[in-house]
Amino acid sequence: MTAVLELQGVHTHIGAYHILHGVDLAVPAGEVTMLLGRNGAGKTTTLRTIMGLWAASAGSVRFRGQAIGGPDASATTPDIARAGIAYVPESMGIFSDLTVRENMLLAARAARREEQLDRARLDWIFGFFPALHKFWLYPAGKLSGGQKQMLAVARAIIEPRALLLIDEPSKGLAPAIVQNLVQCLAELKRERTTILLVEQNVMMARALGDQVAVMDDGRVVHTGGMAELAADAELQQRLLGLSLGAHA
Known part of the structure; x- marks a missing residue:
């Protein structure tokens, strides 16, 4: 291997x-x-x-x-x-003062604006973590612990x-x-x-x-x-x- x-x-x-x-x-x-x-x-x-x-x-x-x-x-x-290499730490490491959307944009190296995100991949992520779609414009710090973990994983996989x-x-x-x-x-x-x-x-x-x-x-x-x-x-x-x- x-x-x-x-x-x-x-x-x-x-x-x-x-x-x-x-x-x-x-x-x-x-x-x-x-x-x-x-x-x-x-x-x-x-x-x-x-x-x-x-x-x-x-x-x-x-x-x-x-x-x-x-x-x-x-x-x-x-x-x-x-x-x-993408890293999802146990502490999650999200930016609490930024929205879910802003957290995702920071993780997407190929996108500066939301329109530049890979929409098909984003919808694929929302299929597993629908709360991220629901709270797209919410500050990440206001999410529940489980939702923060979803966001931490989603940021790591927003791009291949x-x-x-x-x-x-x-x-x-x-x-x-x-x-x-x-x-x-x-x-x-x-x-x-x-x-x-x-x-x-x-x-x-x-x-x-x-x-x-x-x-x-x-x-x-x-x-x-x-x-x-x-x-x-x-x-x-x-x-x-x-x-x-x-x-x-």
Whole structure:
């Protein structure tokens, strides 16, 4: 499998804390890779390091063969975004004082005005997240938590991206919204969009994941097929401390 993203021996320090301890990870093109692990394993730090928000102190991060992270890389976070990587942080990162419309326009690199947005793609997004259409002209800060999460995901997919990094998108969402989110990501998967997804929702992980990487203590300790992990209760218990079947 061709890897669109590769991390080799990545270490990340945040202040005095050594968070990542030599992460090795390959994300195959056109597939959904689940990044799983207990709380504090280093999953969010891995995504933020890929995005250049935290600097890798050792090792390398390569996207489409080009170095974007590591001591010798000069790419900034805007450079990484322009290269085709979109990031949906756990905190959502929306602009609360701007309207839904303005948030979407900021995320669309090819559009300066609403008329320049890809209308077919926008309608496709509204099909999964109808609240965004309803509250198009509302300040984003007045949306509910679930609606803000919809907006965070919608901004990342307003234009086709080469790679999506998504951190815990279903956290705190109502089941109906989670189902819409799963359907949206499943459609992106059918279109062969490459996704690296951190997610604690077992149903979502099993439904969407092609590959899986499990982290513990700042390292990737297991890689393989998501279906194989889902079928091996003993491995789940050892790696994650839970049974996916029991949480389905």
